[in-house]
Amino acid sequence: MPADLADATDVRDLLTATRCVLFDFDGPICRLFPRGASASVADELRAVVAKFGAEDLLTAGEQRAIDPHVVLRAVHRARSVRDVAELLDLMEERLTAGEVDAARRAWPTPYADVLIERLAERQVRMAVVTNNAPEAAWCQLGLRGLRGRFAAVHGRTDPGLMKPDPHVVLRALDGLGLAPDDAVMIGDTEADVRAAERAGVRFIGYGRNARKVKGLRDAGASVVITSYLPLVARSWGAAEGTAARGAARSAGAAGP
Numbered sequence: 001m002p003a004d005l006a007d008a009t010d011v012r013d014l015l016t017a018t019r020c021v022l023f024d025f026d027g028p029i030c031r032l033f034p035r036g037a038s039a040s041v042a043d044e045l046r047a048v049v050a051k052f053g054a055e056d057l058l059t060a061g062e063q064r065a066i067d068p069h070v071v072l073r074a075v076h077r078a079r080s081v082r083d084v085a086e087l088l089d090l091m092e093e094r095l096t097a098g099e100v101d102a103a104r105r106a107w108p109t110p111y112a113d114v115l116i117e118r119l120a121e122r123q124v125r126m127a128v129v130t131n132n133a134p135e136a137a138w139c140q141l142g143l144r145g146l147r148g149r150f151a152a153v154h155g156r157t158d159p160g161l162m163k164p165d166p167h168v169v170l171r172a173l174d175g176l177g178l179a180p181d182d183a184v185m186i187g188d189t190e191a192d193v194r195a196a197e198r199a200g201v202r203f204i205g206y207g208r209n210a211r212k213v214k215g216l217r218d219a220g221a222s223v224v225i226t227s228y229l230p231l232v233a234r235s236w237g238a239a240e241g242t243a244a245r246g247a248a249r250s251a252g253a254a255g256p
Contacts, residue, residue, distance in 0.1 A: 008230035010223045011204050015231070018202075020183040021119055022172050024163075025130035025137045025155075027188030028206045030106040032099065032132065032140075039066040041098035045091050046071055052087045054078075068095055069131060069162065076159035088159070099136035106140050109208075111228035113144060118232060120149045125176055128153040129168040129185065129195075151176060164194030169201055188212055190219035 015021065026032040033041075045068050049055060055063075057078045062070055072091055075084055119126060127150055128137045134155030141147045152175050154168040161167035173183060180200035187196065188206045193216060196203040205224035207213035216224050225231070 007223050007225050011225055012231055014184050014202060014204060014223070015119065015124070016122075018124060018182065018184045020125045020127070020173075020176060020178050022127055022129045022169060022183055022185040022201065023116075024185070024187040024189070024192050024206075025128050025132050025140075025153075027208070027212075028109060028186045029112050029128070029137075030103075030108050030140050032102050032106045032136070034107050036066055037102060038068055041095065041102070042066050042068040042071055044068075044094055044098065048091055048094060049075060049087065052084075054082075054084065054087060057082070057084070068098065069159075072159050073162070092156075096133040096135060099133045100139050103136040103139040104143070108140075108144060109206075109228070111232050113146065114232040115228045116146055116149050125178075126150050127172040127176060128155070129163075129172050130155045131162040131168075131191070132156060163189075163191040164198070166195045166199035169195050169199040173199070173201075188216070190215055193219040193221050 023029055032038075042065055046055075046058070046063065049058065049071070054075065058071065058074050062074045065071060072088075072095060075088060075091060078084055079088070116126065128134075128141075130137055130153070132155055134153040137153045137155060138147065141150060141153075152172060154171045154175070156162055158167075163169075169185065173180060176183075184202045184204060185192065185196040185199075186204045186206055187193065188208070193203055193205070197220070203221055203223070205213070205216035205221035206228075207216050207224050207226055209226075213224055213226060
């Protein structure tokens with residue numbers, strides 16, 4: 001059996017037995033910044049830093065990074081040696097606006113909608129645990145008619161508590177009144193692997209390409225899938241016709 005199909009079988013077993021699925025947002029649910037689109041938001045944050053005359057807080061690598069979270073974390077780390085509270089507040093405001101704007105154009109992850117509907121049919125509880133602004137996740141879920149499927153979105157509240165810190169995972173479990181053994185987390189980064197491990201939650205890696213798969217494997221993820229299609233290609237507590245129609249809609253919404 002090919003490795004990906006074997007992992008898909010393991011995933012189906014995990015999802016069949018679980019009471020709750022915690023989804024990371026960017027990757028497992030959508031591509032928030034496809035084709036390097038995050039670079040413009042990172043540049044905007046650096047412009048804010050420059051306006052405050054605080055460029056020295058960023059290393060050479062952070063001055064070039066296309067991930068806005070890298071810039072935010074760098075300034076947050078400096079709070080012990082410099083008063084950057086006002087700067088951080090403005091950066092958070094700009095970053096949230098950039099993420100919400102990106103959410104309006106994000107590419108839905110193929111077949112994620114179908115998987116979410118299947119889980120809902122099985123009365124599996126779901127929440128989002130993300131380093132992005134919760135407003136961005138709610139925006140994207142609303143555009144896809146999925147808001148009602150999720151009990152909560154737990155997103156960035158403090159740059160120091162972003163994954164790999166388990167804070168958002170533990171908040172989600174506490175909000176749902178569940179223990180770590182009751183949940184499975186789906187994520188696509190090393191930070192997700194670490195957060196799940198520290199929270200004591202079982203983990204499913206979603207790697208859309210070889211680079212992502214390698215990163216997840218290297219981080220210790222034992223179960224990794226490259227597509228949700230093997231999970232939804234056959235009936236899983238739903239009529240075959242309904243499943244097929246849902247799969248077709250999801251594939252059509254995925255974009256290029």
